[in-house]
Amino acid sequence: MTSSPAPAADTTTPSPELRQLADSLGVATEFWDYTGHHRIVSAATIRAVLGALGVPAGDEGQVRAALADVELAPWRAVLPPSVVVREGRTHELAVHVPDGAGVAVVVELETGGTLELEQRDAWVPPREVDGVLVGRATFVLPADLPVGWHELEARVDGGRARRSPLAVTPDRLPDPGVATSRGWGLMAQLYSVRSARSWGIGDLSDLAELTSFSGDLGADFLLINPLHAAEPSGRMTPSPYLPVTRRFVNPIYIRPEEVREAAYLTGPQRALVEWAAEEVRGTNATNQPIDRDAAWSAKRQALEVIFSAGRSRSRQRALDRFRAEEGQGLEDFALWCALHEKYASTGWPQELQDIRSPFVARARRELAERVDFYVWLQWVADEQLAHAQQVAVESGMGLGVMHDLAVGVHPGGADSWIDRDAFAQGIGVGAPPDMYNQQGQNWSQPPWRPDALARTAYAPLREMARTVLRHAGAVRVDHILGLFRLWWIPDGMGAGEGTYVRYDHEAMVGVLLLEAARAGAAVIGEDLGTVEPWVRDYLEERGVLGTSVLWFEKDAAGQPLQPDAYRRLVLATVDTHDLPPVAGYLAEEHVDLRERLGLLTEPVEHVRAEARTERQRMVDRLREHGLVGENPTERELVEALHAYVVRTPAVLVGVSLTDAVGERRAQNQPGTDTEYPNWKLPLADGAEQVVMVEDLPGSARLLSLVAALRAALGDDDRLA
Structure with a gap:
């Protein structure tokens, strides 16, 4: 996600009729910015956004005609396109x-x-x-x-x-099903946590080991990064938050040897699989950025060998059942993968841009074998995900795997090709300017059209949620405000020149809760940043947990919020993947990095002074609660910060695996692309020595942090 430079603002004031039309379609014509100033959205932005909604508004005549159409639209249909209500x-x-x-x-x-x-x-x-x-x-x-x-x-x-x-x-989801009234869990970037048998990247077999280990520690959940699919050929986008689809899984997370048919390969076939593994397995113990392209190239070679070896009758029947259950959505995704594989280096022919064209129908027949292969990959990934969740439950975890749902998809990805009519064309989703990104952000992700969602009974949301929740005990929804409103930025405009577009949150949240209830899963919404109080109240009313990050929870004077001032229905953590882990944050790594990359908008001395003030205020608060003494060590501070979070009433507490092993580097630096190895860093300790899955049970630092956390939870339970 990169910041977008803001060209000179269009100061054209929208007419009353244009404002009325925009308001009737959920397009904001004004808003309050992060500095507290009231902003009027330009007429140019409003017209561009309305055009993306299929509403011509280029002149006042078109505006008046559109207003009449909007008013008569409900009267032109016997029934609404879809109806979503609460029980x-x-x-x-x-x-x-x-x-x-x-x-x-x-x-x-x-x-x-x-x-x-x-x-x-x-x-x-x-x-x-x-x-x-x-x-x-x-x-x-x-x-x-x-x-x-x-x-x-x-x-x-x-x-x-x-x-x-x-x-x-459902009117409301029940509170998360944890062993006691509160639960805790680990948080990990799965790609970064490798074992000796990994193929250069953490995978679903590593996930099963992590859930088993987490359950043995007494954890209730393991939150992992989005596993959404990326490009199947060519360069793979590193960010798990910019996938080609949010419904299906990236097969890079498959462990080839764990596919059942791998056990029955002939000697020569098995050799091919082992040779492919040897190409990348040596990188597991290195601290170099993870090379997804190399890992996927090796895995694809091995998986093609296993796929070609065939399946027994019962296994083929299981694959056929999976294929039937996932339906046309899976078929279309597999076709997109086959087409991307064929045309990644040359570019797609124009006649294949529309999935409904006869040229695409012909390509579906011609590429049937590759389509079968990509369908099979999703079945294999689904089986390995199911195993990881089964291990989690059997290890005693209350929730098990907690998946992460990205806010959007790649503009050139599968979802935007398959469901083109569901997406607004010529629009990118982002965020308006704020104190951390003063130029705003354009994430280059096309948004769903609210009207298209209603027309299809929210099928894109429903199918995505159902698939993601199939083998999960919970899901974290990144930027859950996207179910209420999104910041739309017309192509060619700066990130600060966008506007908010409202969604039917009652329907969007309701559909998500319906699928979660069917899966028996909890829902956590990432509701950080500027959020209207009524939104948090609404989510709490529906049983959706919010998110609290210790570094962001401050009172009006900038002091760390007292524990009892936190909300109860939240997942509370010390930090996020967009900040350095605690050890790095305390050492001002976030200031050093932004200075090195030229991301600061204020003098570095001022930013560093603010960071030191923030750190001192936090240490003073910890000392006030008797959690540290004079001159605490780094380890003591890390443990005290987590103990502080436990003192809040938060129903779930998360511990980042990077904090547990002493890592200092952030997984992602917002505002950068190639300037920083975002989403590529392997798990390492404070000395930048790689920490592997096999190392975790013997990690003194991790075990000490978990012991401190569990002791704090025990003290808290006794106090209760």
């Missing part, structure tokens, strides 16, 4: 039919059976719509509708029946 509450449903026509509405329940809805006496004046007088009938969705995906059917006199999806979502 346990009655809801009104507006149905539009020719004036005077009779209509009946039934719900076809997901579990079978039907329920006829009661019509409420609520007269609304009819309206003329496209030359036809249209009336509105109001029906009642009862409070006892079961949670699930149902179907509405409106039967209109003299006309064909109209149908619309109906989702009844």
